[in-house]
Amino acid sequence: MTQDRLDELIDKYAFGTISPEELLELLDWYHSAEIGTVEWPTEDIEEKDHLQKRMLLRLQAQIGAVGENPAVPARRRVFRLGAWQVAACLAIIFSSIWIARQYLDLTGRPAWVAVRNPTGKIQAIRLPDSSEVWLNAASAIRYSPDIGKGHDAPREVYLEGEGYFDVAEDPTHSFVVHAGSLTTTVLGTRFDVKSFSGEQLASVSVISGKVKVRDSARVLDVLTTARQLQVDARTGNSTTVTIDTSQVAGWRQGKLQFSGQTMEEITASLGRxxxxQFVFANPAISRCRYYLNFENTISLQQMLAALKETTDLSFQEDATHHTVTISGNGCN
Structure with a gap:
């Protein structure tokens, strides 16, 4: 496993967005340390040996505390644990890897600052380089506290969800946003990046300036003002369109704005x-497109009433299970 992939899995676990398959991948990586095949985040032999011993000893001691014999190889036994034990072991794994990161920090490498937004909240963040970030609901970002201080080093941030960036100009330090499979590079501009785990479309929208967007294999496009790149996460196909910049990041001003999005995309935003959680009684409804505009200060019940009046659909809330079932005939 590459270091970038390991960092991605650790962050997803910390932010609560990791999938069951990715959890198994993280477990496999950690178990491989016991047979000496793990890729450690350092090339120094003594440092790696010390790091490995600290991580494995902590893991063995903690697994023993939840009823397992640490002297027995763990690869097969872990998957027989009960649900609470699996959760405990995953927490141990993450804390052990966190120890590794803290250890590396002591060698002179900067730690990461991580900020996570819950549902129903928008947060403004001022980075050490004076760039400003607005973080949307159910989104997370991490960055170095020394961002912009290294000699010619890029200013890198890692985003999960949606963020609006007003980047401070710095010709010697490019600004790089990593979001899922997309990497967006700029020198100074205002733009919005949206990449939620599990959603089909990711996008990069430029409010002013110019940005370059690439995936892991190639440059997808160079975007200028009022242009948006949309990437299908399932196929990897991308499309560039012209946008109304006033509506791209209306969420920063407390707006829930939707301009021709599908009901699936709309309910994903409202759900966050x-x-x-929204459930479609008729799957055809999810593909219908709507133009809607709400203030995010209205209650869920007020929003559902407005949706019913606007769309001719019915909305049944189940407060116990935190779900809303949408019924109707589909697109008119």
């Missing part, structure tokens, strides 16, 4: 804001 109201901490609710």
């Amino acid at each position: 804001w109201y901490n609710i």
Whole structure:
């Protein structure tokens, strides 16, 4: 496993967005340390040996505390643990890897600052280089506290979800946003990046300036003002369109704005804001497109009433299970 992939899995676990398959991948990586095949985040032999011993000893001691014999190889036994034990072991694994990161920090490498937003909240963050970030609901970002201080080193941040960036100009330090499979590079501009785990479309929208967007294999496009790159996470196909910049990041001003998005995309955004899950009784409804505009200060019940009046659909809330079932005939 590459270091970038390991960092991605650790962050997803910390932010609560990791999938079951990715959890198994993280487990496999950690178990491989016991047979000497793990790729450690350092090339120094003594440092790696010390790091490995600290991590494995902590893991063995803690697994023993939840009823397992640490002297027995763990690769097969872990998958027989009960649900609470699996959760405990995963927490141990993450804390052990966190120890590794802290150890590396002591060698002179900067730690990461991580900020996570819950549902229903928008947060403004000022980075050490004076760039400003607005973090949308159910989104997370991490960055170095020394961002912009290294000699010619890029200013790198890692985003999960959606963020609006107003980047401070610095000709000697490019600004790089890593979001899922997309990497966006700029020198100074305002733009929005949206990449939520599990959603089909990711996008980069430029409000002013110019940005370069690439995936792991190639440059997808160089975007200028009022241009948006949309990437299908399932196929990898991308499309560039012209946008109304006033509506791209209306969420910063407390707006829930949707301009021709599908009901699936709309309910994904509303679900993050109201901490609710939407269920489609008729799957055809999810593909219908709507133009909607709400203030994010209205209650869930007020929003559902407005949706019903606007769309001719019915919305049944189940407060116990935090779900809303949408029924109707589909697109008119």
